[in-house]
Amino acid sequence: MPREIDDLLPFVLPYAPKCPDLVAIPKIRDAARRYCQTTRIWRESETMTVSSPECIGISTIPDAALVAIEAAILDGTTLEPKTVGWLDSELPGWDLYEENVAPARYITQLAENTVTVVPKATGSLTLRAILKPSLTAYTVPDILVENHAVAIGKGAAAELLMLPDPDWQNPQLALVLRQDFEREMSEAKSRAQRGQQQARTRSVGRYL
Numbered sequence: 001m002p003r004e005i006d007d008l009l010p011f012v013l014p015y016a017p018k019c020p021d022l023v024a025i026p027k028i029r030d031a032a033r034r035y036c037q038t039t040r041i042w043r044e045s046e047t048m049t050v051s052s053p054e055c056i057g058i059s060t061i062p063d064a065a066l067v068a069i070e071a072a073i074l075d076g077t078t079l080e081p082k083t084v085g086w087l088d089s090e091l092p093g094w095d096l097y098e099e100n101v102a103p104a105r106y107i108t109q110l111a112e113n114t115v116t117v118v119p120k121a122t123g124s125l126t127l128r129a130i131l132k133p134s135l136t137a138y139t140v141p142d143i144l145v146e147n148h149a150v151a152i153g154k155g156a157a158a159e160l161l162m163l164p165d166p167d168w169q170n171p172q173l174a175l176v177l178r179q180d181f182e183r184e185m186s187e188a189k190s191r192a193q194r195g196q197q198q199a200r201t202r203s204v205g206r207y208l
Contacts, residue, residue, distance in 0.1 A: 001061060002139035005029060011153025015177065016160045016168035019180045024160060029133055031155030031181070032140055035148060036132035037067055039188040042141050047126045050074065052099060053122040059113045059129075063137035069115070075123035079107040087118060094118050133174065146188040155181035 005034060008028045016024070036042045044064070048057040059066065072079040087108060097119045104121035112134070115127065126177045133140055144152060154177040161174035 001140050001142045003145045003152065005032075005133075005138055005140055007145050007158070008149055008152060009138070011149045012156045014162065015153075015157035015173065016170075017169040019160055019165075023154045023163075024156065027156040027159045028152065029135075029137055031152045032137075032144055033065075033132045035144070035155065035185055035188070036130075037151050038185050039148075039192050040067065040130045041143065041148070041192045042131045042189060043070070043128065044131055045126065045128045047124060050115075050117050050122050050125045051152075052122055055099060055117045055122055056110070057115050057117070057125045057127075059115075061131065063134050063139045064099075064131040065112055065134040066109060066115070067078065067132050068105060069109075069127055069129050071128040072115070074104050074107075074117060074121060077104060079104060079117065082106045082108050082118070084108055085126070091118070141183065151181060151184035154178075154184070 005025055005028055006021070009024060012024050012028060014018060042064075044061055046059060046061060048059065050057040055065055069081040072081060087106065091106075099120040099122070102119040104117045104119055106118040107125075108116050108118060110116050117125070125170070131141075158174045158177035161168060161170040161177070163169060
């Protein structure tokens, strides 16, 4: 369930109580984006319609940007996530193919919040995706507030305290908070890789 990004302010402003909310919120957004990009803790499953002419599906998850696709199924067929660079190298002209000239095999991303099926095909697409807040997000997933607010607050505060404003500038504290943020982010990444079932880590998936 989405939460207002303002819900993270109490974890930032104690370090810079004179900092206006309008200055703090962009730093919170940036810290949350980096945290999700690194830890890959925000996962969502979504079913969307892929339609002609470009055979593109559009995500409807609010305030989210795609980090990676873990799994994709189009009308019962499993698709393999690939980068645009890989497709250009291994499947020259892939973006010029007509629809339905060959069975769909891959999925890629050409623009934020969209995915493209390759070769072109239409149908019902189910994705399991790793996400991060978008560049303009005003909400964040509940998991960030409930489980990771302290770490994100430190990351945002570290950047705030480096700003050249005499009311809250504090480079020494900023360095400490940045180190804490990096450490807690690394620990969260390890936990996410193991999963709550405490499985041994291994390499999985291909990322866009």
